[in-house]
Amino acid sequence: MASAVATAPAAAPAGSRRRIPPWAWALPPVAVLGLVFLYPLALVVQQSFQPDTGGTSAQAYGDVFASTAFRDALGTTVWLAVGSTAGCLVLGFALALVIAFVPFPGGKAVARFIDVFLSFPSFLITLALLFLYGSVGIANGLWTDATGAAAGPFRFLTTPWGVLLAEITYFTPFVMRPLLAAFSGIETAQLEVASSLGARPARIVRQVILPEALPALAAGGSLVLVLCLNEFGIVLFTGAKGVTTLPMLVYSKAILESDYPGACVVAVVNVLISVGLYGLYRVVSRRAGA
Template sequence: MNTPPAGRKGLSRSVWVLPPVAVLGVVFLYPLALVVQQSLRPENGGGAFDAYASVFASQSFRDALGTTVWLAVGATAGCLVLGFALALVIAFVPFPGARAVAKFIDVFLSFPSFLITLALLFIYGTVGMANGVWTDFTGAADGPFHFLTTPWGVLLAEITYFTPFVMRPLLAAFSQLDTAQLEVAAGLGARPARIIRQVILPEALPALAAGGSLVLVMCLNEFGIVLFTGAKDVTTLPMLVYGKAILESDYAAACVVAVVNIVISVGLFGLYRVVSKRAGA
C-alpha cells in the first residue's frame, strides 16, 4: 500500500484547515481588530491612548465597572448556593418526576435570557400578578413590588437564569458519585448535613468551580437581562458600550469599553478552561 509523501500530507491538511481559519478571521478576528484599532486610533483624531485615558478617568466607566463586577460576583455566588441545593434534591431526594426535572434543565439552558426576565416582569412587574393580587385585596392604588427595576431585580433575574448552568455539571458529578460511600456514612450514624459536608461537597467542588467560572464569565457580558428589566440606574459595561455607541455616537469610547470587557472576559474564560480541565468537564 502506497503512503502519500510527507509534503503532500501536510499540504492536504493545510487545504482543510485554511477555509475555517479564513472564515473565523473574516467573521470574528477582523471586526475585533477594527474595534481595537478604533480604540487606539479614533476617527476624530488624538493620540493612541487618549481615548483610554478619557474613558478611564470618567466616573461613568468606573461606576459601570464596579456595577458589572458586583453583579457578576453576587449572581455567581447565588447560583452556586441555589444550584448546589437544587442539585442535591434532584440527585439524592427521591420524588416523582426527578428525571423529568433533570432533563428540563438541559432544555432550560437553551432559553434566551430575556425570556426569563419577561416572566419575572409578568409576576413582579409594576402591573404584574403580585402587585395585582395586592391591589385587589387591599384596594391600594399601587402594589409594593418595584424591585425589578433596581440592581436587586437584575441580580434576581441573573440568578434565576444562570443557576441551571451550575446545576448541570453538578448533576453530572453526582451521577458518578459512589453511593456506597453515602450508605457507609449513614450506617455509621452521620447526619445528612455531615454527609453533605464531608462526602458530597469534596466531590462536587470541581464541578462547582467549573460551573461558577462559566456563570461569572456570562454574567460579565450579560446585556439582555439588564435591558429588559428596565433598571435605568443599573449600567454595566455592555450597557455602557451600547450607550456610548448608539445613544452618544462616541465610537472611540465604546470601543475602549468593549476592549476592556473583552480582556476581562478572555482572562476569566482562560480560568474557566483551566478549572474545567481539572474538573474533567
C-alpha cells in the first residue's frame, strides 16, 4: 500500500486547471440576441433591397423617398414626437414636484401607482380617452342629454391634437419616474436654507431643484422621444384621420398595399432614426455626467 501511495500522481495545482475564457460566457447571450433580434432585422434590410420583380435593387428606397406619403409621415412623426416629449417634460416635472415636495394624503400611493402605470399598454389609455371624449363617449353623452343636441362638441380625439393628448397622457409617467428618483436625493435642508434666506418657491425650483433634475429630465425625455417615434397603438386606436406616422405607414404598405419592400424601407428609416437619437442621447448624457 505504501508503494501505491508513493506512485499516485500529485494533484494539479489550482492555478493550472483549465478555465473557461471570459469571452465564452458572452457567446450564449450574443447568440440569442442575434437569433431573436439581429437576424429578423437583417431580413428586413435584405427585403428592402429585393423588389417584387426579383434581383437586388435600391429602387424601393428611391420610390419611397420620392413619395409624398413618406415625407408627410416623417414630418407628422417628428412633430408628434417632439410635441409629446415637450408636453411630457413640462407636465411630468410639475406633477413630480407636487408629489415629491408638497405633502398631501395619499402621496406615497400616487408615487407607487406611477410604477404600476408604466406597465399599462398604450391602447388601454387610448380606449379610456375614447370612453371619455369619443363621439359616443361620456362627455358628449352628458352634453347631448343636457342640451338635446344631436351630437356633442368633443371631436378632437380624431385629430392630431387627440393623438398628442393621448401620447402625453400615456408617456408622462416615463418622465416622472426618474424625476421622483432624482428628487428623493435632494436634501430638504437645502430647500429650508434657501427658504430662510428669502428665496421664493419659483426661485428655489429654478436654482436648487432644476439643476439636480436635469440629468433625469434628459433621461426621461430621450426615452419618451424614442418611444413616441415608434408608437403605433395610440395612433391606430384613436382613429385619427389624416394622421399617418412612420409605423402606420409600415402597416399600411405591408398589410393594405402588400408593398413589402416599401414597408421594409420605411421600417429601416424608422430604426435608423431611433438608433441615431439613442446614440446622440448617450453622447450628451456622458458629457453632462448623467
